[in-house]
Amino acid sequence: GQQLNQSPQSMFIQEGEDVSMNCTSSSIFNTWLWYKQDPGEGPVLLIALYKAGELTSNGRLTAQFGTTRKDSFLNISASIPSDVGIYFCAGPHGSGNTGKLIFGQGTTLQVKP
Amino acid sequence: ETGVTQSPTHLIKTRGQQVTLRCSSQSGHNTVSWYQQALGQGPQFIFQYYREEENGRGNFPPRFSGLQFPNYSSELNVNALELDDSALYLCASSTGTSGPLTKNIQYFGAGTRLSVL
Numbered sequence: 611g612q613q614l615n616q617s618p619q620s621m622f623i624q625e626g627e628d629v630s631m632n633c634t635s636s637s638i639f640n641t642w643l644w645y646k647q648d649p650g651e652g653p654v655l656l657i658a659l660y661k662a663g664e665l666t667s668n669g670r671l672t673a674q675f676g677t678t679r680k681d682s683f684l685n686i687s688a689s690i691p692s693d694v695g696i697y698f699c700a701g702p703h704g705s706g707n708t709g710k711l712i713f714g715q716g717t718t719l720q721v722k723p
Numbered sequence: 724e725t726g727v728t729q730s731p732t733h734l735i736k737t738r739g740q741q742v743t744l745r746c747s748s749q750s751g752h753n754t755v756s757w758y759q760q761a762l763g764q765g766p767q768f769i770f771q772y773y774r775e776e777e778n779g780r781g782n783f784p785p786r787f788s789g790l791q792f793p794n795y796s797s798e799l800n801v802n803a804l805e806l807d808d809s810a811l812y813l814c815a816s817s818t819g820t821s822g823p824l825t826k827n828i829q830y831f832g833a834g835t836r837l838s839v840l
Contacts, residue, residue, distance in 0.1 A: 614765075652725070652813050652831030653766065698765050703781070710756060710779050711829065713765030 612637055614699055614714035622720045629686040631717045633699030642682035643700040643711070644673050653698060653713075657684070689721050726750060727816050727832035735838045736804050744799040744835045746814030753818065754778075755797040756829060757789060760811040772797055801837075809839045 616633050623629060633642070641660055645653035657668050659675035659682060666673055670687045682699055696716040703710040726749035736742050748755055754773045758766035768781035772791035786802040795816070801808055815829035 650833065652727070652815070652833050654725070654831070655828060658828070700765075703768050703779075710768050710771050710781075711758075711766075712768065713758075715763075715765050 612701075612703065612712050614701065614712060616697075616699055616714035616717050618717060619715070620718040620720070622722065623689055625689060625691060625721050625723050627689055629689055629693070629719060630683065631685075631697060631719075632681060632683045633714050634681045635701070636680070638679040639682075639701035640679070641702050642673070642675050644671075644682070644684050645698045645700060645713075647696045647698065647716075649695075656697075686719075689719075691721050691723050694719060694721050725830040725832065727814060727830050729812075729814050729832035729835050731835060732833070733836045733838075735840065737840050738804055738806060740804050740839075741800065741802045742804060742837060744801075744812050744814075744837070746797045746799070746816075746832060748795045748797070748814075748816035749830050751818065752816035752830070753795050754816065755791055755795065756815045756817070757797070757799045758813040758815065759783070759808075760813055760834070762810070766813055769799070804839045806839050809837060811836050 644656045647653045657673040662679050663677050664675040672685045674683045698716050699714045700711045703712045728747045730745045756771040757769040760766040769783050770780040771778045775791045788800045790798045811834040813834045815831045817829045
């Protein structure tokens with residue numbers, strides 16, 4: 611079945627450093643979503659990607675839809691302490707864009723001030 | 724604030740019991756999806772309700788069931804609880820089930836933390 615693999619599983623970085631994480635799949639996805647989850651909260655959508663090769667930014671965050679349609683990347687520039695949390699990639703479950711999502715296992719980010 | 728509220732926030736049950744979790748959708752949203760998030764894992768899709776009908780189900784047994792009401796609020800019911808049901812249960816609301824995903828961005832509640840002893 612469909613599965614999303616995220617790497618790295620966790621990162622511990624110094625404030626001000628840039629961060630890169632990725633998400634891969636054995637099957638093609640037509641949409642890639644990146645969410646962030648803070649402790650005690652639900653996931654919050656950061657960036658949505660709908661087209662192969664697309665590069666989209668949201669403030670210090672930039673995400674790319676891989677050209678093979680089997681991967682996506684999220685970069686955070688000049689990290690700050692509030693970037694701490696778990697970052698998930700997600701895509702539509704099954705065929706079509708029906709809003710039913712499959713998630714990766716997450717990348718946990720810790721930022722040292 | 725996403726406008727999606729879930730209750731209760733925490734719940735403790737014993738094995739074999741039944742539980743009902745509740746979700747109030749964001750205003751104007753007619754679709755509700757439920758997810759189970761085990762510790763250290765990403766959310767897993769349980770099922771989705773659209774206009775009071777089940778509209779797709781993930782790999783969960785029939786003892787996981789749901790309801791959606793005319794005001795689009797929703798319940799998740801789990802019968803015969805097992806220890807492995809301990810997890811964070813997330814509800815997400817959106818505006819529809821078809822068309823580009825741009826129109827179906829899901830907004831998540833903070834979840835209900837269920838512990839089964």
